Amino acid sequence: MNPTADVIIIGGGINGCAAAYYLAKKGVKNVIVLEASDSIGHGGSSRNGGGVRQSGRDVRELPYVMYGIKHLWPGLSDELGVDVEYTQKGNLRLGKTEKHLEKLKTLADNAKKVGLDVRMIGKEEVKEINPYLSDDIIGASWCPTDGHANPLMATLGFYKKSLSMGVKYYTGAEVASLKKIKGRLRQVILKDGTIFEGEKVIVAAGYESRYIVRTVGIDVPMTRYFDQALVTEMQPEMFPQMLGTADANFYGHQTKHGSFVFGSDCGLEETMDMPLNEMKTISMTLPSSCRAIEGYIPALKDAKIVRSWGGWLDMCLDGVPVISPVDVVPGLILACGFTGHGFGSAPAVGLILAQMAMEEETVVDMSALRYDRFDPYQ
Amino acid sequence: MKRIKNHPILGETPERKVVHFTFDGKDMTGYEGEPIAAALKAAGVMVHRYTAKRHEPRGIFCAIGRCTDCVMIVNGKPNIRTCITPLEEGTDVKTQYGVSAERNQ
Amino acid sequence: MTDIQEVLNKIGPYEPAEDDHLLVCRCEEVTKGEIRKAVHEGMFTIEELRRYLRCGMGLCQGQTCGKLVKGIVARELGVAVTDVTPATSRAPMRPTEMEIAGNDGGEQA
């Protein structure tokens, strides 16, 4: 007999692990997670900059992101039994030109409309909040309820906790296709021929989700984008805020460990033609990132970089993810296209996916993120 | 004395230029261009730093710049690999506590 | 394919050992016991262990402890050392100051 579960989750990243955890917490006994690589959190979940922020997001994302920050992140370390290093000390999005400030103001105004506490601040206030920043900065948007966490610990925390609650994890389990039986999605077929059967199947496999759901006639309009990040040696404690720029040339924060983690790109990443299972860094990114970071945080010029890495982003056509049951393939739930900002929302998304799998009402309305929103213009 | 003056195979150690440096504020001498770690070793200094977490002493381990155990604060900058950083006149070397020059970390 | 729960059952629970206090990763000060325990919590790969415990993530990037960690994991899992995949090496190979890393003749961003 094929291994059978109430819910099969494809993708052992943070969304998959979080969904598994909330399902187990809800008492679902039989949950299977299939991870294609050998390691949990091999993709973007462990490669991102750790931002847990609301500011700067599309308004369609704000309801569930805000829910997560209000209700899930604060107690997550206790709940999972590992320190996810959640720090809610605000997010500064920095600007050096009037044009930057205009851009930031538009984002802030939109967010304010849905109830987010975010405002524009001037040079002096920026310096008060963070004295290490460059004098070239003329203003910023400031969201005091934003923050950051440790993506490595959060991902593995959900994994470890759900594993201890009985969730079955398989690594090296590369999915080839999905198969309907009698009109409902039922089977998950691996490349080695193994078949798993489930009542519900959640696909949360990043860009690869596209190849998987295509086998049941569903497509998500995504592109893939390669992004790089770096980490410095341990530094004395400097500042707790999450930083970003209007120019989007870097983002990052100081971790509890003392090292700084920054994500950044050099502009050449758009055209990368590397296969998805390769994540080789390109030589121009690190220098370019360093120049960008130094331009905003001159105090870090002597901080030594110990490592840099890259990862694939699943960029959705309209910049926000698909988090949605797929009506035409009963039993299928899709969560992909996170467009490079899926980490901060992961606990909420995990909870919502669990609710979708159990056909409960979700904690917030998710209709703006449906899979079938991409209608032709004409 | 830790300096090898004469060696059965390598012969007499060539004369080198003496330079002055400070270790935790104390005046010391060494040879120009030799690794800071060699000058400290010759002076009998064993402890280069105390670790961040367990506050344990560390010194030279690999001596070729790989293990990073011998790092110290050199001219104000922390985490400098002393085994491959050449000594110069006036180099200021400090014991490193965690990543700082302050003991009470 | 690895069935994590099956391996966990096979290797049994973490049993403290008298040398658990030994430091393995000198840079990040991670002990043998922490590594052994993490394996029994489901961290079977060097990649996961590095992320979970920071062993091999310090200034030397695992150049000193890489082999030791592999040995501990192999023993805990009951597999050959060569079956434990080492961590991916990443640039820069030696710690590089941000100012110097940025000094490659590229344009100011």
Add this chain to the structure above:
Amino acid sequence: MRIERYDMIVIGAGPAGLSAAIEAAKCGIKPIVFDENARPGGQLFKQIHKFFGSKEHKAKMRGFNIGKELLEEAEKAGVKVVLGATVTGLFDGKEVTVRIGDTIKHVQGDSILVATGASENMVNFDGWTLPGVIGAGAAQTMMNLHHVKPGDRILMLGTGNVGLVVSYQLMQAGCEVVALVDAAPRVGGYGVHASKVARCGVPFYLSHTILRAEGDDHVTGVVIGEVGPGWKVIPGTEKHFDVDTICLAVGLSPMAQLLSMAGCQMNDTKGGYVPVIDEDGMTSIDGVFSAGDVTGIEEASSAMIEGRISGLAVAHYLGYIDDAEKQQRIEEQEKALDALRQGMFAPQNRGKKIEKTEEGIPVSENLLDKGYIADDEIARYPGVTHKKGIHPVIECTQNIPCNPCQDACKFGCISIGDNITSLPVVTEDSQCTGCGMCVASCSGQAIFLVEEDVEPGYGEVTMPYEFLPLPKKGDCGVALGRDGKVVCDAEVTKIRSAKAFDHTNLLTIKVPNDMLMKARFFKSQE
């Protein structure tokens, strides 16, 4: 952004990298070699002992002199070596980033040869992070490059060639080595290397391991214990030594990080994480080659030949030589490489216990257990003969690829034959003049001259001597046996130094006739 471009980029100016660059340059390529160190030559300049092999392998030359020759050859061939140049990454498109001083350069090659060598393995025990616990390589670096003693009283862990050679070097630098310890039940390195340490009086503790390093802020002592079944220390076997330094020599691992980062197909082997390479040394990435220890640990002599082969392979890859030339020139090198990979310590024999020599003579058990050959074992080897007049006694008992002694004797006393791993034979009817060339030429310091009845009841033993201060004629002292224990009183009758001996002095002592086959080292009495 300007990217400099070269035909061939070599990473690592050690024996493999330099040799490759030399061969490639001879074919018309202008290679550039990057090395992160302040000096080229890799580990060669820390090697102050004489190397094994035969003439073509530069046998009986000391490592640092081989390094000097290699550098001269590189310069003559027009190889550009950039020092203090750390390659920080190897990227797609055969591009490397190199840190030189305070700038990063991007450099691209039509071919890249990675010859980054190896790094030391480490073991952990209580107190292994204390200052004073160092790698054997660190000890070599400090004493042989920087002229600083690593410590005064030192315990060495590891009896492989590195542990043995470095122990001897420590004594040459004026340090005291209190013990050699190895968890394995047998000495791992060459018997001749062990013997020259053992006869100085350093005890070997096989099947022993370090229990703990003692000290608060730095090492003040060490406790070892005997290893029993299941690698557990047998209670009651603990031994304490007052030391200020503990040296670790527990093997080397290929340093293949750049290749792994570049995405080369890797193979995890018992000898380390190494790139998969073809017979030319090319990795799975077209145009990226690799040679030397980074492809698997061997001797520097092998690395130099491997490097030359890779250099030729690169020249062929870039179209500088044709198939026929490549074939012919690589064949020559492979013959030389093959010769080095023979004998008891050949790669294919690693980990095996060899009971008998190629000649069918039982291997000395004592040598493997304690580091020296017992008096009653020595007579069975073909280099050990008994004669009244002066003659060489060659205590070479293992098949290792080495034959300088054969050429050293102009009078044909010593014969090894075509197979360079054969044990040297002292021919019956030869005329030894006592010139001592054989004694100085033996890289293993295993040749002695013995003469009976120099005066009534007394004879003379001539031995290699590489320590300071040099004893003087007339000095009185004691003779030590192969086990380093005092066997009798002795008087220095002759001390010879010559350029041709290359810093191996010939020390002649007078001992009673019945001690001639026992006295193997001399200690002055102060």
